[in-house]
Amino acid sequence: MAVTAQQQESAATRQAAGGNDVSTVDATVFKAVCDMAQRAREAQHRLAAADAAHKNALLLAIADALDHRADEIAGANELDMQAAFDAGMDAGKLDRLKFDVTRVAAAAQGVRNVASLADPVGEIVRGYTLENGVKLQQVRVPFGVVGMIYEARPNVTVDVASLCIKSGNAAMLRGGHAAERTNAATLAIIGDVLESFGYDRGLVATVDQYGRAGATALMEARGFVDVLVPRGGAGLIQSVVRNSRVPVIETGAGNVHIYVDATANLDDAVRIVINAKTQRIGVCNAAEKLLVHRDVAATFLPMVASALSQADVVLHVDPVSRALIEAGGIEGVQLVDATVADWDTEYLSLDMGVLVVDSVDDAIAHINRHSTGHTESIISEDYRSIDAFTSRIDSAVVMVNASTRFTDGGVFGFGAELGISTQKMHARGPMGLSEMTTTKWIGYGMGQVRA
C-alpha cells in the first residue's frame, strides 16, 4: 500500500497548520524516514516470500556474526556506558544499558532460539469453499514494516531484529539515545549478514541518527510503517500511544490485582501473593494490589502481612485492613494509609495496596475500574465466584489459583515475546511471532462472476 505523495502532503499540511501539540514533525526527517521505510518494504518483499529454512539460515548467520564480532559491540558499549555514567545515569539503567561480550553471547543464543521456533507465515487460519465454488483461504502473512521505539537496552535491538526477520517483517528501530553507539555497532553486523544473503541492509534500519525527530517521524509515517510497538516505561508508551498516527500496539503497564475470596485456600493465597509481589518487583506482571473478602480478612491479613513484611514490602492499606492487621499484632509490619491515587498506581517496587471488599462483585467492580487491564488473579475454591471473576474481569489475562507472574510469552509457550499487549485490538496479552503477522484472503476460482 502506498499513498506516498498524498500522505507526505497531509503531514506537510499538518505541519503548516502548526503540527500537533506534542510532536511537530520535521519535514526533512519525515521524508527521509518515509524513504527508509519504502526501502525497507522493498527489501521485505523478498523476505515475505522466503521459506523458514532460508530465514533460519539467515538468523543463524546473524547469531554467529554477533559471536564473532562481539568485541566490536562491547567496545561501542563501553563508550556508551562511560558517557551515561558521566551524565549521571543511575545504576539500574546502567545495568540495562550494559552489553558486554557475555551479554552479546546471550543475545546471539536468543537469536538461535528464535530460529528454532515455528514459522507463523503461511499458516492457513481458515479455509472453505464458497457456494459458487471459489476456494477461499485466510493465510497468515507478515505485516510488512514494523516500527519499534524503545529505551536504552541494546539486547532489545537483537531481540526485535530476530523476531522481525523470523516473521518476515522489516524493522524500523528507534532505540534510546544512550545506547546509540552500541545499537549502531549491532546493526552494522546484522546489516553485513543481510548483505551477504543478498538483502538490502535497510531491511533492519534505525532512525537513531535523527534523534527525537526520528521517533516523531516514525509515529507520523502512517501508510509507510504498518504497526508501531513501543517498549519501555509507562511514560514512553503513553507518549507513543497518544501521538502516533501509525497503528500502535500498547504494551506493558500492569496495575495487577490478586483477589482472595471468602473460600480461598489461605496457604495457597499467601504463597501466590508472595510470589506475585516479590519474585521480581520491576516487571509488569508483578502484583500491585491485594483485595481480600471481608469474611476471611481477619484471619488472612495478619498471615499475609507477616509474610510480606519479611520480604520488606510496605503495605498501603485502607482503614479496615489497617485495623485487622494491627489487631493481629505482627512485628515489623510497615503500613501507610492508602490514598485515592494508590488504587491506580503501578508501583514496580516493594509496595502493595491492600483493600478489604464485601464480595466478589465488589472486587470485580474495583478491578475493572482501576486496573490497566494486564493480569488479575482470584484465589478461591468457589465455582460461582471463579466463574464471575473469569467472565467479568476485563483484562488480558485472568488467573485462577495461580501467580500473576505466569503472564509471559515464554511461559505461555510462544518461545519469544515482543511484549504484553494491554489493548484489545489485534493482540491481547503476551505477543509472540503470530501476533507479528496479519492475514490475507486468497480465493481460487474458475471464472466465477457475481450474480
Added chain:
Amino acid sequence: MAVTAQQQESAATRQAAGGNDVSTVDATVFKAVCDMAQRAREAQHRLAAADAAHKNALLLAIADALDHRADEIAGANELDMQAAFDAGMDAGKLDRLKFDVTRVAAAAQGVRNVASLADPVGEIVRGYTLENGVKLQQVRVPFGVVGMIYEARPNVTVDVASLCIKSGNAAMLRGGHAAERTNAATLAIIGDVLESFGYDRGLVATVDQYGRAGATALMEARGFVDVLVPRGGAGLIQSVVRNSRVPVIETGAGNVHIYVDATANLDDAVRIVINAKTQRIGVCNAAEKLLVHRDVAATFLPMVASALSQADVVLHVDPVSRALIEAGGIEGVQLVDATVADWDTEYLSLDMGVLVVDSVDDAIAHINRHSTGHTESIISEDYRSIDAFTSRIDSAVVMVNASTRFTDGGVFGFGAELGISTQKMHARGPMGLSEMTTTKWIGYGMGQVRA
C-alpha cells in the same frame, strides 16, 4: 480498563496547548461523551456475560418494535428528507437517506438475520495445559464499547446496533447530521426495548446531540471507547484515521486491480472485467484498473474495450493500450489519456484505467505501489504466475480467475458485515461478528507459583 482522571487531564492539557490541528476537543462535550461511554460500558458488562438465547430474544424484540413503530421512524425521516432536499442534497445521497416503512421493514429483517448468526463470544480460540499444570485458554470476548462514525444512512444505525448487541458490545454512534431525526427515532425504539429487558438505554448511545464536537470527542476518548470504525466515503474515513486517538479500523477505499496474464482464458477475462467493473459501480470492491500482459494485449484489449464500451465505460489508457485499442478499430470506444493521478484514483464511476505491462512482476510492482490494499484479481492459467501474484500482492484479498466483487462479508459466509478492513491490524478484509471481538486468556491453576 479506566484511566479516567488521567486521560481527561491529558485531553485538557492537549487542549490548553492548542489542541491538535484538525480537531480541538471541546472539554465539556468531551467530559459528557466520556461519561456516556462509562455508562455504556457499565450496561455492557451484563450484555457481555449474556448467553446467545438472551441476546437473540433481545434482537427479535428490537426487530418487532421496529416493525410496529415503523411509522414513527418514517415520519421523522420525512422531516430529514425535506430538510435535506431544501438544502440541495443530490439524488444519490437523498436515496441513501430515505428510510420509509419498506426500508425499516428490511432493516428489521436484517436484525432477525443477525439474531440467526452464530455467537462469536465464548469461542475458545486456543487452549492447552502449561508444563506447570495451569490449564490455559484464549477465549473470544466483546471489545466493550465500539464507536462508529458514519454518514447519513439510517439503515446503518440499525445494522450497527444489532451487530454490537449480538457481539456483546455497547455502541456509541455518530451518524450524519442530515439523518439526525431519523436516527433519534430509531434509537428511541431500540432504547425502549433495551429498557424492557432491564438494560440502561445508554447501551446503544448517540453523540449526535453534540454535532461535530461529539465526533471529535469520540476520537479523543481513548480508554473509554475501545475501537472506532468509520463507515462512509474516503474523506470521512481518512479524517477519522488521521485524527483519532482511539484505535481505528480503517475500512473501505478500493483502488481495485485486475491483471490479465499472458496465459489467461480471454473469454473468462472479459466476463470477469465486465462483472467487476459494471455490476455495481459505486462499491469498494468494483474494479478500477485493468493491467494486461503485453503478449496478449493486442488480442485482448480490443475484445475487452468493445465489451466495456457497450457498458459505457470510459477507458483511461496509457499510450501502448491506446495504440492497440485503436488498431482494433472498435466503434464507439471512449478513450482518454491516463495521467499519473489516474493510477492512484478510486473512480467509483464508469471509468477504468488500462495499462499494458511487461510481466507478472511488473503487474505486482505496479499494484503494490498504487493499490489501496483492498482486492486484486489475476486471470491466468499459469501456476507460477498465480503463485507469484497470490504470494506477493500485499492486499486484503487476492482473487484468482474470479471477480473482485466477491470481497464481501455476505459472500464470505459471515452473514453480516461491519465493513471491509484495508488495514493490517486486528482485521483485514470483510469484518463479521468475530472481528467485533477481542480475546482474553484464562488460566486455571491449583496454587502454582513461578519458580
